[in-house]
Amino acid sequence: xxxxxxxxxxxxxxxxxxxxxxxxxxxxxxxxxxxxxxxxxxxxxxxxxxxxxxxxxxxxxxxxxxxxxxxxxxxxxxxxxxxxxxxxxxxxxxxxxxxxxxxxxxxxxxxxxxxxxxxxxxxxxxxxxxxxxxxxxxxxxxxxxxxxxxxxxxxxxxxxxxxxxxxxxxxxxxxxxxxxxxxxxxxxxxxxxxxxxxxxxxxxxxxxxxxxxxxxxxxxxxxxxxxxxxxxxxxxxxxxxxxxxxxxxxxxxxxxxxxxxxxxxxxxxxxxxxxxxxxxxxxxxxxxxxxxxxxxxxxxxxxxxxxxxxxxxxxxxxxxxxxxxxxxxxxxxxxxxxxxxxxxxxxxxxxxxxxxxxxxxxxxxxxxxxxxxxxxxxxxxxxxxxxxxxxxxxxxxxxxxxxxxxxxxxxxxxxxxxxxxxxxxxxxxxxxxxxxxxxxxxxxxxxxxxxxxxxxxxxxxxxxxxxxxxxxxxxxxxxxxxxxxxxxxxxxxxxxxxxxxxxxxxxxxxxxxxxxxxxxxxxxxxxxxxxxxxxxxxxxxxxxxxxxxxxxxxxxxxxxxxxxxxxxxxxxxxxxxxxxxxxxxxxxxxxxxxxxxxxxxxxxxxxxxxxxxxxxxxxxxxxxxxxxxxxxxxxxxxxxxxxxxxxxxxxxxxxxxxxxxxxxxxxxxxxxxxxxxxxxxxxxxxxxxxxxxxxxxxxxxxxxxxxxxxxxxxxxxxxxxxxxxxxxxxxxxxxxxxxxxxxxxxxxxxxxxxxxxxxxxxxxxxxxxxxxxxxxxxxxxxxxxxxxxxxxxxxxxxxxxxxxxxxxxxxxxxxxxxxxxxxxxxxxxxxxxxxxxxxxxxxxxxxxxxxxxxxxxxxxx
Amino acid sequence: xxxxxxxxxxxxxxxxxxxxxxxxxxxxxxxxxxxxxxxxxxxxxxxxxxxxxxxxxxxxxxxxxxxxxxxxxxxxxxxxxxxxxxxxxxxxxxxxxxxxxxxxxxxxxxxxxxxxxxxx
Numbered sequence: 001x002x003x004x005x006x007x008x009x010x011x012x013x014x015x016x017x018x019x020x021x022x023x024x025x026x027x028x029x030x031x032x033x034x035x036x037x038x039x040x041x042x043x044x045x046x047x048x049x050x051x052x053x054x055x056x057x058x059x060x061x062x063x064x065x066x067x068x069x070x071x072x073x074x075x076x077x078x079x080x081x082x083x084x085x086x087x088x089x090x091x092x093x094x095x096x097x098x099x100x101x102x103x104x105x106x107x108x109x110x111x112x113x114x115x116x117x118x119x120x121x122x123x124x125x126x127x128x129x130x131x132x133x134x135x136x137x138x139x140x141x142x143x144x145x146x147x148x149x150x151x152x153x154x155x156x157x158x159x160x161x162x163x164x165x166x167x168x169x170x171x172x173x174x175x176x177x178x179x180x181x182x183x184x185x186x187x188x189x190x191x192x193x194x195x196x197x198x199x200x201x202x203x204x205x206x207x208x209x210x211x212x213x214x215x216x217x218x219x220x221x222x223x224x225x226x227x228x229x230x231x232x233x234x235x236x237x238x239x240x241x242x243x244x245x246x247x248x249x250x251x252x253x254x255x256x257x258x259x260x261x262x263x264x265x266x267x268x269x270x271x272x273x274x275x276x277x278x279x280x281x282x283x284x285x286x287x288x289x290x291x292x293x294x295x296x297x298x299x300x301x302x303x304x305x306x307x308x309x310x311x312x313x314x315x316x317x318x319x320x321x322x323x324x325x326x327x328x329x330x331x332x333x334x335x336x337x338x339x340x341x342x343x344x345x346x347x348x349x350x351x352x353x354x355x356x357x358x359x360x361x362x363x364x365x366x367x368x369x370x371x372x373x374x375x376x377x378x379x380x381x382x383x384x385x386x387x388x389x390x391x392x393x394x395x396x397x398x399x400x401x402x403x404x405x406x407x408x409x410x411x412x413x414x415x416x417x418x419x420x421x422x423x424x425x426x427x428x429x430x431x432x433x434x435x436x437x438x439x440x441x442x443x444x445x446x447x448x449x450x451x452x453x454x455x456x457x458x459x460x461x462x463x464x465x466x467x468x469x470x471x472x473x474x475x476x477x478x479x480x481x482x483x484x485x486x487x488x489x490x491x492x493x494x495x496x497x498x499x500x501x502x503x504x505x506x507x508x509x510x511x512x513x514x515x516x517x518x519x520x521x522x523x524x525x526x527x528x529x530x531x532x533x534x535x536x537x538x539x540x541x542x543x544x545x546x547x548x549x550x551x552x553x554x555x556x557x558x559x560x561x562x563x564x565x566x567x568x569x570x571x572x573x574x575x576x577x578x579x580x581x582x583x584x585x586x587x588x589x590x591x592x593x594x595x596x597x598x599x600x601x602x603x604x605x606x607x608x609x610x611x612x613x614x615x616x617x618x619x620x621x622x623x624x625x626x627x628x629x630x631x632x633x634x635x636x637x638x639x640x641x642x643x644x645x646x647x648x649x650x651x652x653x654x655x656x657x658x659x660x661x662x663x664x665x666x667x668x669x670x671x672x673x674x675x676x677x678x679x680x681x682x683x684x685x686x687x688x689x690x691x692x693x694x695x696x697x698x699x700x701x702x703x704x705x706x707x708x709x710x711x712x713x714x715x716x717x718x719x720x721x722x723x724x725x726x727x728x729x730x731x732x733x734x735x736x737x738x739x740x741x742x743x744x745x746x747x748x749x750x751x752x753x754x755x756x757x758x759x760x761x762x763x764x765x766x767x768x769x770x771x772x773x774x775x776x777x778x779x780x781x782x783x784x785x786x787x788x789x790x791x792x793x794x795x796x797x798x799x800x801x802x803x804x805x806x807x808x809x810x811x812x813x814x815x816x817x818x819x820x821x822x823x824x825x826x827x828x829x830x831x832x833x834x835x836x837x838x839x840x841x842x843x844x845x846x847x848x849x850x851x852x853x854x855x856x857x858x859x860x861x
Numbered sequence: 862x863x864x865x866x867x868x869x870x871x872x873x874x875x876x877x878x879x880x881x882x883x884x885x886x887x888x889x890x891x892x893x894x895x896x897x898x899x900x901x902x903x904x905x906x907x908x909x910x911x912x913x914x915x916x917x918x919x920x921x922x923x924x925x926x927x928x929x930x931x932x933x934x935x936x937x938x939x940x941x942x943x944x945x946x947x948x949x950x951x952x953x954x955x956x957x958x959x960x961x962x963x964x965x966x967x968x969x970x971x972x973x974x975x976x977x978x979x980x981x
Contacts, residue, residue, distance in 0.1 A: 011913075019916045025942040026893040027912040046911075054913030061921070 001028055004047040010055035012062050013371040066379035073380065080352060081384065083752075084345055088388020089395060090745055091341030092430045094334040096396035098738075100423040101403045102327050108420075110315055111242055113184025114276075119283060121151070121273040121290070124311030132269040135262040137297065141273070141310065144293045147286035151275040152179030154246070154256065159228040160518045161214070161252075162712050168214065169516060169716035171249045172204075172228065174256035180205070182276050183245060190222040190237025197236075198255040204233040208241035210251040228254065229518035246272070266304035287312050322658075325815050326735050329487065332808065333742045336480045338430065340749045343473040343480075345438035347753055349381060350470050351760050374440075381439025382432075389431035393424065403734070470757050471793060477753040478797025479804065481746035482834045486805035487812075488739045489826035493819045495732050503555065503725060504652035505593035509688055510721035511695040512554055515706055515713055516683040523675040525609065531709050532586050532669065532682065533605075538705040539687055542698055548687035549589035550669065552582075552680045555654045557724050561680065562662055566637045567625070580621060581654045581662045582639060584669045584680050590616075590649050592688045593721075600632050600647030607668035614668065616647035621663030638665055639677055657728045658817060686721065695720070732815075747837050750797070754841030758790050762849045774854035786846035787839070794838030798831050805830070869951070869958040872925065878910055878918045883927065883948065883956040890931050892943040893919070919946065927952035 004027055008016045016023075027050065031043045074081040109115050122130035123137065133141070133153070142151045154175040161168045177198040193203040204226060206215070215221045225232045233254055244250065277286055290310035298305045363373065397419050515535070522528045532550045539548045553561060563582045587604050590597055598619055607614050615638070622631035622645070634645045654661040669682055685702075689695045699718060706713050762769070769782060809821030819826075875883075885891055885899040897910045910918075922928045928946045935943075948956075 015917075015920060019920065021942040022893055022944045023912050023916055025940050026897065026915065029894040030897065030912065050911040050913045054911070054917055058917055061917075 001031070003044065004031075004051070007047055007051040007055075010051055011058050012055075012375075014062075015058050062375065063379065066376050067383060069376060070380040070383045074384070077352070080348065084348055084384045085388040085391065087341045087344050087348075087749065088385050088431070088434055089391035090749075091338040091392070091434060092385075092389045092427055093392030093395040093399070094337050094742060094745075095430050096393055096419070096423060096427040097399045097403065098327075098330045098334040099426055100396065100400055100419050102331050103420075103423055103426075105319070105323070105327055106316070108422075111185070111244070115315060117277045117279075118182065118315055119275055119277060119286070119312050120315065120317075121275055122311040122313065123269055124309045130311045130313075133271045133273045134266050134269045135258045135271060136264075136266045137269075137305070137308070138271050138273055139258065139263060140297055141290070141293060144296070145286075145289055147278055147281045147289045148275040149278045150178055150182045151273060152176045152182050153258075153271040153273050154179050155270050155272060156246070156250070158516055158716075159252075159254075160230075160516065160712070160714055162227040162230070167712050167714035169514065169714045170210070170228070170251045171247075172252040172254055173246065173250050174254050176256050176258065179274060180245075180253065182274055185240065185243050187237035188240040189219060190235070193236055193255045198257040201255070202228075202231055202233045203236045203255040204228065205237045205239055205253045206235060207239055207243070207251045211238045228252070230521045266301055283312055283314070321814050323731070325812055326731060329491075329812055329815065330735060330738060333484055333487065333739055336484055337742055337746060337749075338434070340477050340480045340746050342434050342437040343476045344749045344753050345381070345384075345434065347470045347473045347477075347756060349377075349438055350473075351756060378436070378439045382435035385431045385435030385439070388434075389427060393419070393427050396427070403738075467761070470760075474750075474753045474757050474793050475797045475800065477746075477750040478794050478834055478838065479801035481743065481750040481837070482798050482801025482830050483805040483808065484739065484743035484746045485830035485833055486802065486826060487808060488736065488743045489830050490809055490812075490816055490819055490821065490823060491732070491736050491739060493823060493826060494815060494817050495729055495736060497817055497819060498657050498729055498732070501653065501657045503657060504650050505555065505595045505721075507593075507721040507725045509691055509693070509695070510593065510686055511689065511698070511718070512557075512684055512686050512721055512724070513702070513718040514683050514716045515685060516716070517681060517713070519678060520675075522681070523678070525670060525672055525674050528681060529670050531713075534709045535685070535705055536586060538708075539685070539702060542701060544689050544693040544695075544698065546688045546690055547588050547592040548685065549592045550586040550682040551589050551684050551686060552584045552682050554684050554686065554721070554724060555652050556656050556728060557684075558654075563638055563665075565625075565665070568635055568637070568642070579662050580638065580665045582680065583664065583666050584672065584682050585666050586669050586682065589666070589686070592686050594688075595652060596650040598648040598650060599630075600645070602647060603666060603668040605670075608670045609673070613641050613643045613671050614646040615643040616649055616666040617645055618649055618651045618664040620651045621665060622648050624663055639667065639672075639680075641671070643667065657725070747833065750834070751837040751841040754790050754793065754838055755844065757793075758786060758842055758845035759848070761789070762786060762845045762852075765849075766852050769849050769852045770854045773852060779850035782850045782852070783846045786849045787842045790838055790842035790846070791835070794835055798834045801834070802827060802831065869955045872927075872955055873959055873962050875955070875959045876918070877908070878914055879922060879927070880956070880959055881908060881910075882915070882918055882922065883952055883959075886928060886946060886948045886952070887956070890933070890945045890947040892945045894943070896946075922952070927955055 001024065005020070005024055008020055008023060011019075027047070031046065034042050034046065110118075112118060121133065121141065123133050124130050132155075135153075138151075138153050145151075152175065154173050156171065156173050159170050159172050161170045177193055177195045180192045187205060188208065190205075192205065197203055206221070211217060211221065221235050222237065224235050226235060227233075239253070245253075277283065287310075290312060294305070294309045298308060400419060517528055517531060522531070536548050536550065539545055552558070561582050562579045565578045565580050585603055587602055589595075590602055600616070603614070603616055615636075617625075617631065625631070625636065626634055631645045631648055635642055636645075637643070649664075649666070652661065652664055653659070654664060672680075687695075687698075689698070696718075703715060706715055772782065772785075805827075806821055809816065813821075881900045881904070882896055884903070885896045891899065893912070893915055897912075897915060901909050919928065923930065923946075926949055929949050931945045931947050933945060935941075
């Protein structure tokens with residue numbers, strides 16, 4: 001029986017309070033009928049069978065009643081219902097969208113088997129940061145370490161695919177045969193290549209997208225031969241559509257076999273190394289082992305491996321601090337919005353609760369217990385929260401793909417984040433949180449002043465405590481919106497600052513495209529020069545084209561290409577102190593990009609392999625190498641040869657607007673031996689058009705020109721240079737738009753909050769205000785009185801918000817590019833906006849207060 | 862208290878337990894366990910209400926005004942936890958309405974020649 005009584009607490013409290021004794025008595029009487037063997041067990045089972053289904057049914061009955069009641073009462077106040085639903089939708093929608101983005105970037109498992117056991121290995125040293133690995137070191141690391149169950153290497157290479165309908169430029173990855181099995185993703189069709197195959201021939205695996213677009217999804221493609229950069233590759237398999245490695249842009253994986261030749265130069269680092277940790281081995285243990293391994297190698301090769309250690313990073317560790325902060329800042333902002341939404345709703349419900357105090361009191365008097373009332377009110381708020389949540393999730397589902405710009409491209413995840421069950425679960429949590437957060441407090445407040453007080457006291461209900469709570473909520477709302485305003489303001493200043501940075505060239509009116517010349521067809525420097533000269537000559541002759549040139553890579557598009565430089569007689573040692581960004585150019589590159597020529601001359605067509613080797617250097621290089629000397633005529637060694645400086649040009653932000661770049665050195669396209677430094681072959685065509693000339697109209701003509709020069713040569717990546725520069729700030733601009741929108745929403749919510757609070761206060765105090773009018777107070781005084789009240793709250797909120805924003809901004813240093821977190825202009829603007837909103841919110845209630853007629857006010861009640 | 866025929870009709874059809882509880886209370890006021898016993902007796906043991914089902918029905922029926930609790934002098938030996946219920950006039954009206962509904966159904970079935978006994 002004691003068990004049965006305990007079970008009774010499963011019923012709704014109101015029900016079990018009413019019927020607990022009667023239920024026990026009746027159950028006891030029935031239990032007495034049970035006798036015989038196992039009577040105890042049968043009573044136990046009977047108790048369960050009695051209480052559990054009935055308790056569930058009783059709860060469902062109550063829920064149905066409460067829902068019907070809630071629907072009716074919300075239906076009677078559509079303005080309130082709509083506002084509440086919209087506010088929840090905003091809060092839940094914004095959070096669902098941003099958290100699905102965060103989940104996508106930070107947490108969702110990468111699409112490989114046991115992806116958390118995969119690590120990347122880099123050559124690391126104090127002077128370098130992290131670097132690719134040389135084949136020799138890779139070979140030795142593999143042989144000497146035991147922490148990994150497998151290790152593979154790859155390097156990315158773009159290749160021209162010939163044989164399909166149009167020559168096409170592909171992003172490919174050359175992978176050692178150990179690499180793909182590490183990922184644990186079986187091919188959709190065919191199979192992966194074996195170690196033997198990799199050493200004996202050239203094999204390729206196609207991405208699903210390439211298979212569909214170029215081969216029409218033909219299953220017969222397996223075993224066929226395709227031409228990549230003129231080399232036949234046998235197609236062994238097709239990967240599934242979800243497979244991407246190391247980035248989503250890669251369309252084919254080809255077999256790579258390292259040969260004795262590759263192992264010769266231990267300082268030639270270009271391999272990416274991926275490894276799987278052996279079961280039970282932690283990253284820390286692997287790091288310790290690799291420290292021993294690299295130590296031994298350093299002793300063995302003191303010259304080449306000086307200071308070379310191994311850095312072990314998880315696949316997600318490559319996420320830049322900036323991408324991380326961008327998303328984290330958004331998460332913070334949307335949480336702010338959620339908080340605001342809750343505060344606003346709590347305030348709305350409190351006001352409504354006070355208005356409804358009489359209704360609730362009547363229900364109490366009719367016998368509804370406090371628990372029933374609280375339950376009723378919570379049902380109402382949860383109902384609103386669910387409706388709002390539905391709208392919010394729907395909006396988030398539509399909005400999430402727009403956040404694609406914030407997805408870093410160096411992660412092997414899909415381009416477009418999408419909602420999944422986990423995020424929907426999170427959305428449900430947000431809904432429950434909001435529902436309880438704004439429903440429970442008012443409900444408890446309502447439960448507290450139940451009973452006859454409210455019936456007796458007419459409109460002057462006992463609401464002091466409720467009102468204080470609402471005052472605090474308004475302060476919180478203002479503070480949260482000021483935080484968002486300050487952060488958006490700081491980030492706007494940061495973007496302005498970045499956009500003001502001089503990239504070192506003029507991007508407007510410059511069109512770029514790529515014609516990557518395949519090997520071995522273009523191994524010979526002369527043959528390449530012939531192609532460039534022919535294309536450039538024709539392009540320059542086009543109407544509207546002012547200048548054109550070929551270069552190894554465009555600033556901000558190709559960020560690497562770093563080489564060590566040595567001065568006469570020195571030995572070449574790679575470190576930060578003498579590294580430069582190296583580019584091969586045709587003449588007129590500086591004129592095309594309007595990179596200012598400071599001294600000397602441009603590279604010329606006469607700078608051939610037979611003439612003296614020359615170079616044009618950037619100002620920073622000249623200053624670093626020969627401070628206070630005339631750099632013209634000075635000599636240095638770079639890229640296997642000694643060169644003489646013939647010109648000095650302005651510096652360029654090669655690594656992007658937000659980063660310092662190495663000094664730049666430019667070499668003539670003809671001064672390179674056949675088949676040497678082949679990956680620096682110029683492939684980017686840049687051309688400057690006359691101001692206002694529609695550059696894209698040139699494209700068909702350029703295609704023809706290239707086709708005439710080489711019918712098998714594809715054109716890729718046609719872009720405006722200004723687009724490349726704009727991309728530097730694209731993710732920031734997306735983030736800013738979002739943050740700005742959130743700040744605007746926050747401001748609106750805060751304004752509504754102040755308005756609601758004061759309107760309510762004014763209507764509550766109409767008697768007092770009427771009395772003041774009757775005693776001779778002017779309308780202006782009354783307006784001042786109400787405004788003062790509202791503005792005091794706003795100022796409190798602004799002070800709190802300013803302090804919180806300052807603390808938050810200090811944590812976002814990396815995003816602020818030197819804008820101080822206490823930037824006075826931003827703080828002042830945010831405060832002014834906050835205050836302005838407060839004034840707007842106060843105005844109507846204040847004017848209404850001034851219009852209170854002394855007589856009617858005194859007459860009420 | 863609503864007690865016209867139209868309101869009574871709105872509650873139809875009655876859940877089985879509700880109708881049986883109404884029937885149990887037609888001739889006398891009963892406490893919970895007595896209602897269970899009466900129903901069980903009348904249905905030949907086919908319907909055995911559990912305590913929870915009974916009081917959930919009772920709570921709803923009190924709210925709907927079909928039955929009311931009675932406070933009466935109890936015999937000295939009676940369990941003080943027992944609660945007694947009686948039929949209200951509205952409850953009687955609803956029981957009648959349900960009866961009409963059921964007999965109308967039966968009448969229609971007979972008119973179509975259906976017989977409860979299985980004819981081989």
